[in-house]
Amino acid sequence: MQRRIELKPIPPVPEDPLLQANLLSETISGGTNAIAALSNGRLSVSISPWAEVTHLRWPSLSFCDHLRYFTAYKVFGLMDLVSLLNEQAARPYDVRWGEEAPSEDWKLYGRPLEPYPELGSRAGLLIPKADKPVWLNDPVWTSQRHYASEDSAILITNLSGPASLEVTDWVDPEWDLLIRVHRVEGASRFFYHSTFAPSLRPIKGLFISPDPKDAGFAAVYCPADGLIIHFCPRRRRWMPIPEGGWTPERLDGFYPEGGVFLAWGFDSMPSSFQVGADRAGRKFPQSAPLGGRLDAENGLLQGNQAFCGPVDSALSLDLPELRGTVTVFIALGSTATEAANLVRRAREIGIEALARKAEQAWEKVGQRTFIPPAEKDKAILRVAKRSVISLIMGQDESSGAVVASLSRQPPYHFDFPRDSAFFDVGLDVAGFPERVDRHADFLMKVQMKGKIAFGWMWLVNLRWPFYRPEGHFKANYSTDGSPGSMPHPFEIDSTGLTLWNLWRHEAFIPEERKESYRRKAWEVIEKGAEALMDYVDRRAGWLRPAFEDDSSRPSATFHGASSTLTALMAAADAARRWVGEDGKAERWEEAASVLRKSMLKKLEGKVTREILGWRGLHWAFWPAPLLKPGDPHSQPLLEILVREITEKVEGKRRGFSYLAEQLFSLALAPDRTPEHEALIRRGLEFLAYKVATLGTGHFGEIMLKRGELYQNRTAIPHLWNGILFYLTLVALHQPEIFHRQRPPYPPET
Structure with a gap:
């Protein structure tokens, strides 16, 4: 018998626009x-x-x-769908039991309606x-x-x-x-x-x-x-x-x-x-x-x-x-x-x-997994290892694709190339480079082809709808390589981070196989770098608007700029070292230099999240070759990052998302201090003891405060949040592992 369900709006979260936007996932598709x-x-x-x-x-x-x-999920009318073009203004609805739940257990876990x-x-x-x-x-x-x-x-x-x-x-x-x-x-x-x-x-x-x-x-x-x-x-x-x-x-x-x-x-x-x-x-x-x-x-x-x-x-x-x-x-x-x-x-x-x-099968995985030997906290170790196991469970055996979550509601059971770049970093660092080999083969196969295509999302944003897809990557893919659930023509950060991912994995390839890997990866990197060059306006010193990280509107923030800077310098290094294409390397380095100079200039003014975008702050520290030790441009970013991490760890927010990602960025900041390290440690303890799912040590995409503990929501286990926890632990103890995976800095202009 159908239960009558009335969904209630979730109060706005103006202090955290990203959380506000992510609450829409379960509204649109149902609670996990x-x-x-x-x-x-x-x-x-x-x-x-x-x-x-x-x-x-x-x-x-x-x-x-x-x-x-x-x-349960909300059935959207036409006007609702139009409102979703502005994720931060759209109203999320609660699709879970709350205080009125018929049992304490249902209330604790927020059983979906x-x-x-x-x-x-x-x-x-x-x-x-x-x-x-x-x-x-x-x-x-x-x-x-x-x-x-x-x-x-x-x-x-x-x-x-x-x-x-x-x-x-x-x-x-x-x-x-x-x-x-x-x-x-x-x-x-x-x-x-x-x-x-x-x-x-x-x-x-x-x-x-x-x-x-x-x-x-x-x-x-x-x-x-x-x-x-x-x-x-x-x-x-x-x-x-x-x-x-x-x-x-x-x-x-x-x-x-x-x-x-x-x-x-x-x-x-x-x-x-x-x-x-x-x-x-x-x-x-x-x-x-x-x-x-x-x-x-x-x-x-x-x-x-x-x-x-x-x-x-x-x-x-x-x-x-x-x-x-x-x-x-x-x-x-x-x-x-x-x-x-x-x-x-x-x-x-x-x-x-x-x-x-x-x-016996999973014991072999555990024995292979790299864990910093200096770490002694059992809860942190347990969550870190569990995150690697979950990531391995998320790799499709047939194709090598890695899904963002096995979750069906919301539908995250697709390969997001942006996420996959960090998944592959996690697999390489954890000691499973052969899994990255298979994933790289998948990513190289799904790179977009064709000289011209029509994108309706350009049109609804009142922009010219025809574009050149060659070299780019879709927002996500099914494990068979077909387009996944997202309607975006492409995402500039997905393209940029995938090129960097293919470049940095070369260091984990055995010497006897490096040459064959370089030949395959170079073709993809070259096409991708040329595709990104279409969106670098060297005269203006900035990017032309493109789709960034699931956003329904084209934009040009540090989010796209940091990933494009990273990709161009990775491509330039590959051009010189792998194939001796110095001319192409110089052209891409020139564009990267212009972009880096403009990014540093923007950091001299008032720095806001509108300028930075969702992840522009994080990627500015790593993997982008933007900030060097002693650079005063880091300070406004560090101030924002430390403030937001502290507010989350001290429970001053009703909820949050992507805390592990922020901790990872702070761990790789060029001027990391002992105070920063203490905050990173507090963050890991907070996530392991108060946030991770009770008994299983997983994370959702977002976490809402429920008394002293937090309720995980959306796509559990969320593999991004899990593997960023693991990477933060490694970066806290051995940051040099990651510094080696950053592309060279562009030449000074």
Whole structure:
């Protein structure tokens, strides 16, 4: 049944325009109901604070989504959409439970509002003397969680309430299999229901419904295996239940063209089952079988074997001793047999061997990860290591792309080249340059081509809509290299930072492979540098307006200038050292010199965020070759940075975003002082102890103050905030690692 939801405006945050703008992400696309995400580079899932699965994606990290679950978001009218052209003036709405929440746990984590609470994938327990199950999304549970070890990707959630439940989750590193172990105390029957909806269609775009109507074709119960198989065949047609019931092999015989098949079941045969209609927001005849969750409301399941249409399925297992362990296996494949065989093999091997395999795989990652040996704070170390693990989970196995978050709401499951530059710095520094090799190959493939293109975002900003795309990069990409969710023609900072990223990674390439890498990367860097030159007005000494960092309006701030300066000097160095193109190097150096001179001139006047842009201050310190030790131009930037960091760390703001990024910039400031180092240390402690998600050590994109702690929102885990925490830790102890990755300074003019 649809819950009536009235969204309330969030009070303006004039002291932090960036926070104000970022609050719009959940307004537009829905709140992230996750406190962790798990992945093997193909299969990814989000886990809520209450051990629910809230997204399930396969076979890539961008698509497709196979679970029907979504949270509330604002449906925008035409005038609302027009207002979004000014992000700082647009009004965000709260899409989460607040003070009025029906439980303290929901209030603590800010459970997102849900139009249809029956959607998702979760357990339910029948308590003795109760007439219906209590589900994990009922507001009766208090939750805690932790990972099995510091290097582990096995998540353990403890829930206390009407009964006691421990849920252990992990994605197998080798197979496309999610393992969910439930240890139950105080219940007579265990239920599990899911609104799985396999799909062959990717969901893209900011204003695209997260609830596609064509997802989920049918599901059947296979009695011999005790499995339910949801599927979306490439050729949609339905066949009645064959004599003797369905088996995975019979399904494949009827659907030889394959598709997406999701098989799920327990580690033993269930006591009962139900395959029925998912009625959440859908109309069905009264004769249609009840969905699994609705059918379980009387404590029993009827045993319907198949349904063609959107499905809510359920299994149950009796617990005569009021306790027991029930493992749920969820597997995916391109055929029914492929998916079912994963569950069959998992049952044979057993959960202990499967857990050992996962632990060993992630222990190797932990052992390789570089951590400054001088750091001793256990909480800081735990969050730093977790951030590297999460980043590795965010790399798509097939393409090498790295997504900004595995989150579906908001849709951050795309590769943002701007973010990727710093992700790759993190992977190189952490000791995984081979992962950057694969990511670099992806980025080199997606560079834009063509001499002319039409950009409607230029037009709505009353500018000439035709532009030269060659050499630039889109705001984001799907993991298959197609354009992602953002409508921008290109982003100048994405282009600039990608060129720098390809240049600086060369230092991490083994000597025997440097020449081949330089040949591939040079072609991309050369085209990108020429594309940036179109936007450097050397006579005016500044940039021509372009799109910067998700902004819907063209601008020319330090944000674009610092990234362009960085790219031109990286390209000039590559031209000289890699290919001996001194003429091109001189031309790019000349433009960089003019740009640097103008940037320094602007720092002599009143310095404001309007001049600096969102990240212009941060990148002016690093990686831009702008400020040298002893340069007085650093002082106004340091004053702004120190003031903003201090206000956030001392809790003087209602919320904030990107604190780790600011700490990282301060750690690489050319005139860093012991006082700065003490503030950086306070910032890391603040993030590790008061801000990171309880028990998992992740971050959202934004954090809102809730008493002494902070509530993370938007795209959890947010990989940018996580890896900037890690990079700050390294930069605090060993800043020289990063100074070597800054391009040369341009010649003085």
